[in-house]
Amino acid sequence: MSAVAELPLDLDAFEGPFDLLLTLVLKEELELADVAIVEIVLAFLESHHEDLEVNGEFLVLVAALLELKARALFPAEDEVPFDDLDPDDAAGELAERLAQYRRFRAAAGWLEERLEGEADRYFRLGPAPLAPIPERPLAPQEPQALAGALRALALEPPAPSLRHITLTFPPVALFLERFRAVLRKRGRFVFDKEVDALTRVEQAVAFLALLELRKADEIAIGQTAPFEEITVWRAA
Amino acid sequence: MSLRLLENPVDRLARTIEALLVIAPTALSVEELAAATEDDSERVETALGLLASRYREGRSGIVLEHVAGGYAFRAAREASEACARLVERPVRGLSQAALETLAIVAYLGPVSRPEIAKIRGVAADSAVAGLLERGLIAEAGRDKEGGAVRYQATPLFERVFGLTGLSELPRLDDLAEGAEGLRERLEEVAGRRA
Numbered sequence: 001m002s003a004v005a006e007l008p009l010d011l012d013a014f015e016g017p018f019d020l021l022l023t024l025v026l027k028e029e030l031e032l033a034d035v036a037i038v039e040i041v042l043a044f045l046e047s048h049h050e051d052l053e054v055n056g057e058f059l060v061l062v063a064a065l066l067e068l069k070a071r072a073l074f075p076a077e078d079e080v081p082f083d084d085l086d087p088d089d090a091a092g093e094l095a096e097r098l099a100q101y102r103r104f105r106a107a108a109g110w111l112e113e114r115l116e117g118e119a120d121r122y123f124r125l126g127p128a129p130l131a132p133i134p135e136r137p138l139a140p141q142e143p144q145a146l147a148g149a150l151r152a153l154a155l156e157p158p159a160p161s162l163r164h165i166t167l168t169f170p171p172v173a174l175f176l177e178r179f180r181a182v183l184r185k186r187g188r189f190v191f192d193k194e195v196d197a198l199t200r201v202e203q204a205v206a207f208l209a210l211l212e213l214r215k216a217d218e219i220a221i222g223q224t225a226p227f228e229e230i231t232v233w234r235a236a
Numbered sequence: 237m238s239l240r241l242l243e244n245p246v247d248r249l250a251r252t253i254e255a256l257l258v259i260a261p262t263a264l265s266v267e268e269l270a271a272a273t274e275d276d277s278e279r280v281e282t283a284l285g286l287l288a289s290r291y292r293e294g295r296s297g298i299v300l301e302h303v304a305g306g307y308a309f310r311a312a313r314e315a316s317e318a319c320a321r322l323v324e325r326p327v328r329g330l331s332q333a334a335l336e337t338l339a340i341v342a343y344l345g346p347v348s349r350p351e352i353a354k355i356r357g358v359a360a361d362s363a364v365a366g367l368l369e370r371g372l373i374a375e376a377g378r379d380k381e382g383g384a385v386r387y388q389a390t391p392l393f394e395r396v397f398g399l400t401g402l403s404e405l406p407r408l409d410d411l412a413e414g415a416e417g418l419r420e421r422l423e424e425v426a427g428r429r430a
Contacts, residue, residue, distance in 0.1 A: 053332070060357040101355055103408040107339035108332065110406060111397065115327065118398040120316035123308060125326055125392075126261030 003049055004058045011039045022061070025068075026091040032069045037062065060101060064094050170202055175209030179232070183219065188233035249275055250283040257287075262391060263306035304394035305401050327370055327396045337363035338372060338393070342402060345388030346376040372396065 005019035013034040014021050021040075024030035044058055068090055182189050195206045210232065213219045222231045252273050256264060266284070270277045284300070284307055291300040297312050311319050330338065337360050340352050352360040364387065367373045376388040394401060 056332075056358075063357050097355075101357065104336055104339045104343070104355055107343060107405070107408060108335035111339055111342075112330070112335050114397050115330065118396070119325065119328075120313045121310055121398060122316055122319035122323065122325070123310035123395065124261060 191230040263304040263308040265306040304391040342389040346386035348384035
């Protein structure tokens with residue numbers, strides 16, 4: 001019996017060694033839902049096992065128990081293997097999973113022994129050999145086809161169109177003059193109304209002009225709230 | 237009478253095979269030897285038999301062995317200590333995690349990392365990476381459903397472990413008790429305690 005199997009447990013629902021708990025769960029004499037797995041973990045931690053092997057075995061067993069418990073709590077509707085899993089199948093699944101792991105652990109043990117037994121076998125190791133490069137004869141070629149390919153390369157390609165990237169900006173000065181003229185005439189104006197009829201680009205430039213005028217302290221700018229109308233008047 | 241006439245006709249083929257085995261870094265199969273010598277498989281096998289009697293433990297420092305699905309030369313075991321002073325063993329000191337992962341890949345391969353993790357109950361990433369680096373396992377395509385990379389054992393694995401092939405691995409059922417056995421054992425323990 002391993003240290004994990006003999007781990008003494010004192011839970012609300014169960015008192016005894018870990019392997020007995022497992023057996024009762026497998027035989028459905030104990031509801032897994034009544035078992036607080038955290039208490040098992042705490043009991044194991046308190047037993048201070050430092051052996052990696054023992055820790056690993058415990059983790060595998062507890063993980064299997066947790067999975068079993070989780071699946072029992074949430075009626076299966078997702079995966080196929082656990083779809084209509086009755087407790088008997090679940091117990092079988094747990095036992096099968098543990099048995100499969102044990103088989104591979106035994107296989108690992110066999111490999112370890114084998115490796116030890118073959119320790120006095122030495123052989124030369126090298127990179128994979130290079131196979132001779134196979135000849136790859138070209139298919140029969142037509143001189144005309146080559147000439148055609150060269151001709152296509154020799155043609156001057158058409159000049160690329162730049163139409164889609166032309167964007168004309170009106171000069172800022174245009175708007176500077178315009179705004180100054182409006183202010184001379186009226187003393188104040190609403191920016192949004194003044195640029196309403198302009199294109200997007202022109203509006204952007206007009207706004208730059210507004211900033212220029214503000215920087216030069218020629219005007220004052222007011223807005224009651226963000227995104228509201230911008231009112232412009234002559235600086236005092 | 238010239239010496240040539242006394243020569244066994246397979247001798248010449250045997251010498252050619254000897255040469256091929258010396259330059260090959262991996263085991264060569266009968267088919268590969270037949271292709272390289274442009275001879276037929278049966279004669280190649282006869283020649284290999286001749287070489288095996290010549291290159292054997294106790295008679296030669298070089299030993300012909302049937303390994304990894306083919307034939308290869310190795311050092312005689314009596315020379316192993318001297319060999320150890322000259323070169324490092326190709327594989328030594330595999331961790332428990334690496335051995336378990338290697339066992340799963342050798343028996344179930346091609347197998348993906350999630351499948352390995354499911355059996356071992358823990359992630360297999362670092363063990364797989366270590367085995368890949370040592371050349372004991374290699375990628376073998378992708379999983380059809382999930383697309384996860386699958387792995388299988390390499391000829392180097394067979395050579396290091398002295399196996400003629402993966403079929404030489406012992407049956408898993410012979411190594412450990414199955415699910416029924418485990419259940420019975422648990423039930424037996426329960427019965428004893430009751």
